[in-house]
Amino acid sequence: MSTLQYNRLCFHLKLAILWMLFSGAVFCIHVFASTTEVETNSDAGKFIMKSYFENYESLHDSSFEDFMAHQLSSSLCQGIPDNWNVGVRLSVRELSLVGEGSHRHLSSSIRLQIAAASIPKLPAHLCEVIVIQRLPLGVFADPFELQNPHKHKAFRDIAVFGDTNLELPSFQSNRSAVEFHIDAGFNILFMQNNGTEFNLLLPLDARYQPLDESGYSVVEIGEPDMLMRCSVEGKQHKQSCLFMSPPNEKAKSTSATVAWKIPAGMKAHAGFLSVITFVTALLSTLSIVYASMFLSGTKVSKT
Amino acid sequence: MISLKPRSILLISAIFRVGLILVGEWQDTHMEVRYTDVDYLVFSDAASLMASGQSPYKRTTYRYSPLLAFLLIPNSFISRCWGKFLFSASDLFVGLFIRIILKQRKVPDDLCTYSMLIWLFNPFTFTIGTRGNCEPIVCAIILWIIICLINGNVVQAAFWYGLIVHFRIYPIIYVLPIVIFLDPRFFRYGTKPLLSDWTSDPGKARQINSELIDKCAVCDVWKSTFTRSRILFGLISGTVFLLCTGFFFHLYGWEFLHEALLYHLTRTDARHNFSIYFYHIYLNYERELSVLEKLVSFLPQFIVQLVLILCFAKDLVFCFFVQTVAFVAFNKVITAQYFVWFFCVLPLILPWSNMKLKWKGLCCILLWMGAQTHWLLWGYLLEFKGKNVFLQLWMASLLFLAANTFILIVLIRHHNYGPVFRQHTDLKTTKTT
Numbered sequence: 096m097s098t099l100q101y102n103r104l105c106f107h108l109k110l111a112i113l114w115m116l117f118s119g120a121v122f123c124i125h126v127f128a129s130t131t132e133v134e135t136n137s138d139a140g141k142f143i144m145k146s147y148f149e150n151y152e153s154l155h156d157s158s159f160e161d162f163m164a165h166q167l168s169s170s171l172c173q174g175i176p177d178n179w180n181v182g183v184r185l186s187v188r189e190l191s192l193v194g195e196g197s198h199r200h201l202s203s204s205i206r207l208q209i210a211a212a213s214i215p216k217l218p219a220h221l222c223e224v225i226v227i228q229r230l231p232l233g234v235f236a237d238p239f240e241l242q243n244p245h246k247h248k249a250f251r252d253i254a255v256f257g258d259t260n261l262e263l264p265s266f267q268s269n270r271s272a273v274e275f276h277i278d279a280g281f282n283i284l285f286m287q288n289n290g291t292e293f294n295l296l297l298p299l300d301a302r303y304q305p306l307d308e309s310g311y312s313v314v315e316i317g318e319p320d321m322l323m324r325c326s327v328e329g330k331q332h333k334q335s336c337l338f339m340s341p342p343n344e345k346a347k348s349t350s351a352t353v354a355w356k357i358p359a360g361m362k363a364h365a366g367f368l369s370v371i372t373f374v375t376a377l378l379s380t381l382s383i384v385y386a387s388m389f390l391s392g393t394k395v396s397k398t
Numbered sequence: 399m400i401s402l403k404p405r406s407i408l409l410i411s412a413i414f415r416v417g418l419i420l421v422g423e424w425q426d427t428h429m430e431v432r433y434t435d436v437d438y439l440v441f442s443d444a445a446s447l448m449a450s451g452q453s454p455y456k457r458t459t460y461r462y463s464p465l466l467a468f469l470l471i472p473n474s475f476i477s478r479c480w481g482k483f484l485f486s487a488s489d490l491f492v493g494l495f496i497r498i499i500l501k502q503r504k505v506p507d508d509l510c511t512y513s514m515l516i517w518l519f520n521p522f523t524f525t526i527g528t529r530g531n532c533e534p535i536v537c538a539i540i541l542w543i544i545i546c547l548i549n550g551n552v553v554q555a556a557f558w559y560g561l562i563v564h565f566r567i568y569p570i571i572y573v574l575p576i577v578i579f580l581d582p583r584f585f586r587y588g589t590k591p592l593l594s595d596w597t598s599d600p601g602k603a604r605q606i607n608s609e610l611i612d613k614c615a616v617c618d619v620w621k622s623t624f625t626r627s628r629i630l631f632g633l634i635s636g637t638v639f640l641l642c643t644g645f646f647f648h649l650y651g652w653e654f655l656h657e658a659l660l661y662h663l664t665r666t667d668a669r670h671n672f673s674i675y676f677y678h679i680y681l682n683y684e685r686e687l688s689v690l691e692k693l694v695s696f697l698p699q700f701i702v703q704l705v706l707i708l709c710f711a712k713d714l715v716f717c718f719f720v721q722t723v724a725f726v727a728f729n730k731v732i733t734a735q736y737f738v739w740f741f742c743v744l745p746l747i748l749p750w751s752n753m754k755l756k757w758k759g760l761c762c763i764l765l766w767m768g769a770q771t772h773w774l775l776w777g778y779l780l781e782f783k784g785k786n787v788f789l790q791l792w793m794a795s796l797l798f799l800a801a802n803t804f805i806l807i808v809l810i811r812h813h814n815y816g817p818v819f820r821q822h823t824d825l826k827t828t829k830t831t
Contacts, residue, residue, distance in 0.1 A: 196782040239439055259458060264668055264683060303668055303680060310786040358786035365681040368792065372678050373694055375796050376728065379803040380698040383724060386807040387709040391815055 143322070144227060144256035144274045154229065154257045154270040163320065183338040184208040185224070185321035188292065192316070192353045197301040199355065201228065203319055207279065208290035221326035223251055225337075226275040226295060226319045230257075233265045233302055233314035233357060236273045240298045252276040264303035265312075273297060279323060295319075304359035312359040318351045402511060404497055408490055411518040415486040418528040419479055434482075438530025441481060445470035455653045461661050463565050464646050464654065466532055485527035488534035493518040495541035496745045499715070502548060503818075504595040505749045513745035526738055533735055536566045537742035544715060544746075547579065548818060550591045556631040560638025567662045568739065571703060571721055573635075577628050578711035584819035585627040591819045665731055670777060670791055672732035672770075674799050677792040679730070699728040712817035716750070719743040720806060727802040753812035762805045769794075769801035 151158045189204040207224060230236065238255045257271030277293055304312035323338040422433035444454035444467040454460050454467040472480040493514045500510045517523055527534045539562045546555035559576070562569050584591040646654050668680035675695060682691075702724045710717035722740040726732055753759050773794040779785045 196784040197780075198782070239436055242439075261459065262667065262669070264680075266684060303683075305684070306681065356784065358780060358784060358788065360677065360680050360788055361786075362681070364677070364789060368681065368789075369678050369691075371796070372674050372792075375674060375799060376695070376698040379727070379799055380702050382803055382807060383702050383810075384705045386810050387705050387720075390807070391709060391810045391813065 141252065141276070142254055142256070142274050143225060144254070144272050148256055154272055156229070159229065159272075159320075183323055184290070185323065187318045187321075187351060190316075190318055190351055190353055192355055193296070197357070199299055199301075201295075201297040201299055201316060201353070203228070203295040203297070205293045205295065205319075205321060206290045207293065207323070222279040223324055224275075224277045224279045224293060225322045225324055226277070226293075227321075228273045228275075228295075228297060228319040229317070230271050230273065230299070231314050231316060232268065232270055233304055233312060234299045234316070234355065235259065235261065235268070235271055235302060236297060237261060237300055241273075250275055251278050261300070264305075266305045268302060301355065301357045304357050306362045307359040308361060308363070310359060310361050311356050314355045314357060315352045316355065404494075404511070404514065407511070407514055407518060408493060411493060411524075412486075412490055415489065415524060415528055416483075418524065419482045419486065422482070422528060423479060433529060435529040435531050437532075438481060441466060441470050441530070441532065442473045442478060445481075446474050449474045453650050453653065455650060455657050461657045462532070463642070463658050464650065465565055465642070469535075481532075482528055482530050485530065485532055485534045488538040489523065489527040490518070491538040492523075492534060492541055492742050495538065495545060496742075498545055499541065499548065499746055500749060502545075503593055509749045513748060516745045516748070517742065520741065522734075523738060523741055526735065531735055531738075533738040536562060536569070537738060539565075540569060540572075540718070541742060541746075544718070547576070547714065548591070548593060550585065552580065552585065552627050552631050553634060556634035557638055559631075560635035561642065563635070564639050564642040567659065568722075568725065571725055572718060574707050575711040575714060575717045575721070576631065578707070579714045579818070580625065580627040580631060581712070581819070582625040582627070585625070594816055594818060667731045670780060670788075672734075672773060672795055672798055673730055674792070674795045675730045676795065677788055680788075695730065699725070702728060710815065712819075713750075713813075713815050714818050715743060715746045716813055716815065719747050720810065723802065723806050727799055727806075747809075747813065750814045750816065751809065751812050752814060753808065758808070758812075762808055765801050766805055769798045773798050 147154075147159065147162050150162065184207070186206050186208075187203060188206050189202070191202045193200040193202050203226070205224070205226060228236075235258070236255050238259055241253050241255065252274075253276070254274050255271055256274065258269035259271060260268060275295060299316075301314070304314075324335050325338065326335045425431070425433040440457060440460050441462070444457040444460040444462075447456050448454045448464065448467045449471045454464055460467070469484060470481040496517055497510050497514050500513055505513075523534075539558050543555050543558050543562070546552075546558065555576075559569065559572075563573075643655075643659070646658070666679050667676065668683045670676050703721060706720050706724060707717065710720060719740055722743060726736045726739060729736070753762075773791065776787050776791040776794045779787045780791055
């Protein structure tokens with residue numbers, strides 16, 4: 096190829112690439128409107144789980160319940176006398192696992208009930224329901240999947256806290272939790288006597304499980320923790336505070352869990368498997384070596 | 399006989415890729431299953447972090463050179479599709495470079511065209527770039543290195559080689575064949591090396607071959623190791639690699655070194671993949687593997703690479719191909735994107751193969767695809783149906799290795815081996831007198 100032809104080719108290539116990039120960029124920007132993105136872990140003061148992980152290294156049920164009982168109590172709404180008179184009730188009506196295999200959805204149906212007399216007291220348009228789903232060791236929520244705007248446009252915020260390493264097996268990972276924030280304003284204003292319902296569909300993925308003789312490992316997922324947070328007028332400025340269901344209604348029933356059976360490796364396979372793996376690798380190696388040295392066009396001869 | 403001109407082929411390929419990218423964007427926005435590779439989101443996030451002055455390694459699972467994040471910084475302020483267009487452009491460059499290499503070796507036009515089509519319209523390769531995978535950049539640079547070498551431009555080849563090894567570790571396997579390839583009989587100061595032209599006559603190819611076959615490639619290396627070309631190549635590529643690595647180490651510290659380099663050197667993944675070792679790793683994940691076990695799993699790779707280099711280094715392009723196939727097949731982790739590494743070199747060796755598409759070629763294609771499909775079937779049952787089929791999946795990976803080995807052997811048997819270069823006439827005359 097002559098130098099002139101080479102230079103001309105380079106010039107044409109550059110033009111083509113620039114044209115391609117420009118036209119594509121124009122399309123991407125103008126034809127497909129950008130969709131709202133789910134923020135992950137963006138606002139320091141917003142997420143309750145972020146506060147939890149500032150005080151604790153990892154997620155344990157006992158530490159979390161202690162955190163909810165004691166550390167959050169200072170955030171309960173004080174302005175309204177006797178928080179419980181507001182009559183906020185958050186309960187899980189249904190909890191189920193949808194789908195098959197290693198990628199499923201946790202379906203939660205949550206009911207919010209507020210005593211009718213209390214509704215006018217609430218700044219409905221400034222309230223949100225917070226749902227915290229603690230996940231056991233064997234499963235995780237993929238933060239990237241939660242960024243899918245098509246699925247999660249109903250939520251104000253979603254974030255994953257704890258161990259978000261997607262690659263580690265369960266016996267080398269820690270627990271995580273997902274926190275949802277759902278705008279409750281519209282629902283409160285038009286609430287019926289039996290309350291209003293929110294449906295959550297959380298995509299979950301199974302980690303590789305510890306080895307098990309049966310070939311399966313069972314992971315149990317419990318009910319989420321729920322609160323409502325409203326912005327209220329304080330003495331000097333607006334501040335947010337929390338409403339929780341009364342303590343006697345917060346105790347969860349043991350039957351309100353879902354079980355997920357996940358395939359696990361079997362120790363019984365270990366012995367013969369390693370031998371066969373290495374023998375196969377060796378046979379392949381010898382075959383390629385033989386073919387290269389004796390069956391190819393190469394010749395080893397003196398010139 | 400195909401009568402399409404190369405420009406038309408490239409234009410159609412470009413339009414096709416632009417269309418795929420746009421359709422992919424629509425799919426991402428409107429459908430549950432994304433078109434875009436999850437890795438592209440990782441690159442983009444890392445690029446955003448870099449654009450705001452932070453370390454790209456704050457993004458979990460970003461395990462690449464900061465160069466990649468740098469290239470994708472325009473994702474943040476031009477368009478999130480910028481990276482896809484960049485990768486697709488590299489994809490087109492690969493097609494162009496395939497043609498340039500083959501034309502320089504005097505391959506007939508129709509074979510050049512077929513070779514371009516094999517890359518540009520391979521469903522596997524055109525989805526890779528348009529989904530946002532960065533492998534086309536690596537492929538384009540490797541082919542450019544080949545172009546530099548066959549034009550005798552050792553300095554430029556060394557520069558790009560140092561850069562690409564920094565970018566993606568695996569091309570380090572090519573260092574020894576390149577050093578052997580820089581034979582002083584062909585690479586002489588001030589003289590462009592003479593290319594061996596393509597020939598369809600296997601007999602003539604063997605004759606050319608026998609003129610230049612030496613006693614032993616290893617003996618060559620030891621006899622004349624420290625030639626100007628070899629020293630230059632080693633110094634420049636090593637310097638470029640160390641400069642890039644040192645610069646980014648200075649910026650991002652041990653996190654960069656661990657994530658971008660050491661992770662890949664020591665990577666094992668217990669999760670299911672095409673490698674025959676995946677189940678063995680999973681079953682032994684809770685304990686540390688012994689030195690003997692690590693050595694035994696490394697030896698097949700080492701032996702195969704060494705033998706392939708010693709046998710085929712003079713036919714550099716073919717050597718690259720067989721090395722890459724073997725490297726991927728014997729690796730501890732095999733994912734589908736690794737196949738692109740040898741797909742980009744495959745069109746360059748086909749004109750030298752006397753294997754006919756009907757029916758041997760077709761059988762090889764079907765065997766490879768069949769073994770892969772078989773593995774994917776068990777993988778689907780495990781991952782999407784929750785069945786415990788680990789054993790069957792492992793057996794499928796053994797079959798996949800067997801298929802790869804068989805096809806590699808068939809390609810070796812049917813390849814008209816011939817060194818890329820021929821000797822300069824004056825040196826040949828001196829040798830014969």
